[in-house]
Amino acid sequence: MTKLSVNINKIATLRNARGGNNPDVTQVALDAERFGAEGITVHPRPDERHIRYDDVMKLKEVVTTEFNIEGYPDERFMEIIRIVKPAQATLVPDPPNVLTSNSGWDTIAHQDRLKDIIAELHEYGTRTSIFINPEVKYFEPAKLTGTDRVELYTEPYAVLFPNDKEQAVAPYIEVAKLAQDLGLGLNAGHDLDLDNLKFLIQRIPHIDEVSIGHALICDALYYGLENTIQMYRRQLEMD
Ligand SMILES: CC(=O)[C@@H](O)[C@H](O)COP(=O)(O)O
Ligand SMILES: NCC(=O)COP(=O)(O)O
Numbered sequence: 001m002t003k004l005s006v007n008i009n010k011i012a013t014l015r016n017a018r019g020g021n022n023p024d025v026t027q028v029a030l031d032a033e034r035f036g037a038e039g040i041t042v043h044p045r046p047d048e049r050h051i052r053y054d055d056v057m058k059l060k061e062v063v064t065t066e067f068n069i070e071g072y073p074d075e076r077f078m079e080i081i082r083i084v085k086p087a088q089a090t091l092v093p094d095p096p097n098v099l100t101s102n103s104g105w106d107t108i109a110h111q112d113r114l115k116d117i118i119a120e121l122h123e124y125g126t127r128t129s130i131f132i133n134p135e136v137k138y139f140e141p142a143k144l145t146g147t148d149r150v151e152l153y154t155e156p157y158a159v160l161f162p163n164d165k166e167q168a169v170a171p172y173i174e175v176a177k178l179a180q181d182l183g184l185g186l187n188a189g190h191d192l193d194l195d196n197l198k199f200l201i202q203r204i205p206h207i208d209e210v211s212i213g214h215a216l217i218c219d220a221l222y223y224g225l226e227n228t229i230q231m232y233r234r235q236l237e238m239d
Pocket of ligand 2: 007151188211212214
């Protein structure tokens with residue numbers, strides 16, 4: 001069954017808004033695991049707008065489910081991975097000033113660089129995933145990088161879903177089958193929520209892991225974190 005990794009970036013956004021330690025990012029991660037999260041995801045960005053690098057060091061000591069660290073593989077990111085050796089590192093091609101992640105890798109143009117980075121991450125025993133658009137041309141090159149998994153960038157799916165769910169999911173079904181044929185593990189993330197998640201999983205049941213943050217934390221403002229995590233877990237259960 002598809003696992004739920006809770007992205008706690010936005011907990012750090014709220015904490016940073018007042019400069020103290022409330023909410024306590026580390027405590028929220030522990031509670032999220034207790035409430036049913038099967039992984040914790042963080043995305044330390046170069047400007048540390050939310051998750052800070054020292055958050056990552058503290059989380060390393062306490063996360064007992066799968067720790068997934070996302071980010072652009074600059075020197076600081078690679079250094080934190082060398083130290084933390086998380087269960088998974090998800091490489092994202094974000095430039096420093098981007099509002100949020102908005103594209104997957106060009107695995108053709110960046111194949112050699114990704115291959116070197118992935119080989120280094122494997123030396124640490126870290127599983128690798130690379131953020132990818134639902135475009136067929138990028139999948140065989142992704143396989144050639146040696147990555148264990150790809151993460152489907154699902155914002156385009158989320159945007160189109162309200163108007164035409166079948167059209168929204170069609171490209172993802174195609175590339176998910178290709179990933180399976182290539183022996184690539186399959187993650188998915190970005191803008192998944194309580195409305196669009198179940199349909200994606202019904203159409204692509206072999207997704208290994210979804211990482212969900214923004215919508216889940218927003219939902220928790222109304223339903224509470226424990227209830228919300230359970231609501232998302234129920235969306236992942238097969239009928
Ligand atoms: C890679 C991705 O789509 C998300 O994991 C990303 O972490 C979202 O970043 P923000 O929380 O900074 O919007
Ligand atoms: N990899 C996607 C992720 O971790 C969270 O994305 P979002 O749910 O905050 O859009």
